[in-house]
Amino acid sequence: MAADFNWAVGGEAGDGIDSTGKIFAQALSRSGRHVFTSKDFASRIRGGYTAYKVRTSVDKVQSVVDRLDVLIALTPRTIDENLDELHDESVVIYDGERTTMQNVEIPGEMTGVDVPLKRLAEDAGGAIMRNVVALGAACAVADFPIENLDSALEKRFGDKGQKLVDNNKEAARAGRAYVDEEYDHEFPYELETTDEDYVLLNGDEAIGMGAIAAGCRFYAGYPITPATDVMTYLTGRIEQYGGHVVQAEDELSAVNMALGAARGGARAMTATSGPGIDLMTETFGLVATSETPLVICNVMRSGPSTGMPTKQEQGDLNHMLYGGHGEVPRFVLAPTTIDECFWKTVEAFNLAEKYQLPVYLTADLSLAVTEQTFSPETFDMDAVAIDRGFVVDESTVSDHQTESGGFKPHALTDDGISPRALPGTADGAHMSTGLEHDEQGRRTEDTDMRVEQVDKRNRKVETAETREDWSPREFGDPDADTLVITWGSNEGALVEALDILGESGIDVRVMAVPYVFPRPDLSAAIEAAETVLVVECNETGQFANLIERDALTRVERVNKYTGVRFKADELAAEIRSTLTGAVEA
C-alpha cells in the first residue's frame, strides 16, 4: 500500500476552515488520489476551535489515523490541539505576521513554515483569500501540482465570476512561490497524481442522493445536527425530480407529514437524530400498525438528551429496535460505509414498500460528516431497481374486497403482505388506523382478529427473512480463530486495522453487519471462533447484547396478546403442555 499523507487546516469557527479543507480535498480527488476527510468541531473548552482533516493516498483510504504531516494553523490552539498527531517530520504552515501567531513556537523537530498569508492575499486582491494562499503554500510543501487546486477553486467560486476565480488562483500561486523561494524544497513529501476520476461525498449526501434515485419525492424534516445535511442536500435537488422538501415546525409534524405523503402513495422520508427520534416515536407505532411504508433516517449522535451534539455515538440501537409502546415489527438498516449509505437508502425504500412497514435507516455522525472518494461507477444509477410491492390497480382491486365490496388493506395473507390501494384507485377507498383493526382497517377489539392481525404483521418479518439477503460483509481471514463483529460506520477503521494486525502476524475474521433487524444468523461463525469481539461506539454494547442473545439456547416462551389477562387454569395448562412436550422431545 502506498504511503498516505495527512493534512489539516484548523482555526476558529468563522475562519472558513470547512470551505478551505473542502477545496483541498477536492483538489486531491481531482488529481486522482483517494481522500477521506474528518472534522473536529469540538466545543469542549471556550472558543470555537475547528479543524478539517484530510487523509489521502493513491490507494483507497477509509479511516482516520493519529498522524498529521502538514498542518495549516490559523491559531496557536490549532497546534496544541494536534500535538499528539504531529511528529518530527511534520510541517506547520502559519502566518507569523498575524498578531496571535507572532510568538508561536513550533514544537520539537518539526518544521515551521512562516508565510505572510494575509499580506500575500491582499496583494492578490483581498485579505479574505489568506486561506487560499495557505493552500498554495501547502501545495509547495507537499509537492502537489497547483493546477489541481485551480479546478477546485473554479468549482467553489465559478458562479461568482471569473475575476474572483483568477484572484484566488493568483493567491494560491503567491503562497506556493513564497515557500519555493524561502524554503527551497526541503520537505519529505511528494503527492503523486493518477488518471483516475473520483467523486467526493459524505454520508448525508449519499443518503439524499439514494433517496432521489429510489424515487423518494417527499421529505419533511426539522433541522438537527448531524442529519441536517440530508435535508439541505435534497432542497433544490429533489424538486428537479418532481419532489418537495418541507421544513416542519417540529419532528412530530415532520414524521406525520411523511406518513401522510406515504399514505398518499409517495415514497416519503424524514431524517433526524436522537432527540428527534424520541419525538417521532410517538407516531412510530401508528406508521407500523397502519402498515405504512416509511423510511425514517436516524443519523446518530452522542446522547442521552442533548448529549454531545457534534460527537460520534451508536447509542440509539435499542431505541430503534424497541422504541414505542406495544409491539410491532420494524426493520433497522445500518449502512457501514458512505457508498453503502446510497445503496442501503435505495434498499430501505424497497423494503418499506414490499413489507409495508417503517424502516429505520441509521447512519451516525462519523458517516454523515465524513467525505470519501469513490469511482463514479460506484453509484450506477442503471443498477437502481424500484420494487413497490403489492399495489393494486383498478383492474385488480376487486380481487381483494369483501363480498359487500369493502377493500381489505390488512387482508390476512399467508406471507403477511396485504394489498395496497393508493388514493384515487376506484373502489379502493379504505380506512387505516392506529387502533387494532380488521382486514378492512376498521377498529376491532375482537380477540381472534387481534391475534390474527398481530400474527399477520409478524409474518411479514418471517417472509422477509426468507426472501431477502441479510448477509453481513466479510473481511480478513475466514478461517481465523478470532472473529470481530461490528455494525454501522466502524467497518472502514476495522478493515484498516486488519492490515496493521496482519503485520504482526495476527489473523482476524471481520463481519460488518449492515442489517440490525432482521439480521443475519451469525451463530455458526461464533461457534467456529475461539474469541469473539463486538466493536461498537457505545458503552453498554447494545449490538453485542443482541449477538449474545442470538447465540443463547432459547427459553420456552408463553405469550398472550389477545388483550385479555392470563388466567390461572390457562397458565397451568400451558406449563403442563410445555413440560409434556419437553419430556417427549
Next chain:
Amino acid sequence: MSSEIRFTDFKSDKQPTWCPGCGDFGTMNGMMKALAETGNDPDNTFVVAGIGCSGKIGTYMHSYALHGVHGRALPVGTGVKLARPDIEVMVAGGDGDGYSIGAGHFVHAVRRNVDMTYVVMDNRIYGLTKGQASPTSRDDFETSTTPEGPKQPPVNPHALALASGATFIAQSFSSDALRHQEIVQRAIEHDGFGFVNVYSPCVTFNDVDTYDYFRDSLVDLEETDHDPTDRDAAKDVILDSEKEYQGVVYQDESSVPYTEQHGMDADMSDIPAGAPENATDLVREFY
C-alpha cells in the same frame, strides 16, 4: 365510482357509537353532503381524523382515511395533499385535538395555507375521557379535573387563525344543517386552508354549551352587514368574546395555496421503475 355521487356514498357500514343526540352526527352529515356537492367521491377523498369522539369520524365515513395519533391530524393532511394535489383532503378533529395537543401544528398549518379543509368539532369538553375541561371550556366550567372551573380564558381559535395569517375562517353549528353544509362547502371551495370551527354540542358532559344555548345566542353573519373580505371587520367580530356567531368571518379572496406558491402539481405516487432520468447528474455534481 359512478358520476352520480350521493352523500350516502360517503357513509361507511359502521354504525356510529356517538351518544344519541351528539352534535357530531350533524357535523359529519354536513361534511359528507358538502363533499358530494363539490363533486368529490370517496375514491378521490382523503379524510384524516385525530383522537377523541371526533376522531371516530374516519370510521363512520367511507373514503380513503387515516385515523392518526392525538393532535397530529393536520401534518398528516399536509403530507397527503402535497404528495397528491389531485386528492381532496379533509381533516377533522376536536377542540382538544386541534387547540390543545395539536395547537402548535394548527398555527403552522394555517401559515402554510395548504389547500385542504379543517373541520373542528368543538364541544368545549373532553367527552371520550368522560368530561374534563377542554381548551375552549369557559373559565368557570366545573368538571372532574377542574372542580372550580379552569380559571383560564378559553382559547379563541379564530383569533389564533387570524393572527397566523389564515385565508379562510368560518364557524358553523351542527344543528343548523343547511348552513353548516354551506359553510363547509365554501371551505372546500376555498383556494387554501379552509378552517371551520363547528359548534358540535356534547349532550352527555356539557350542560352549559347546549343546543339551546347556541340556538339562542348564535348570530348568523350572513344576516348582518359583515363583509368577510374585510380583515379589520373580521378582527372585530373574532375578538368580541360576548358574541357567538356562525358564517364565514374572513376570506382572503386572493389566497394562493401552498402548492401554487411552490409550483407543485405532480402526483408524487407516480414514479419510474428505476432511478429517474438524469439521476446520473447527481453523481457528476460530486466530481
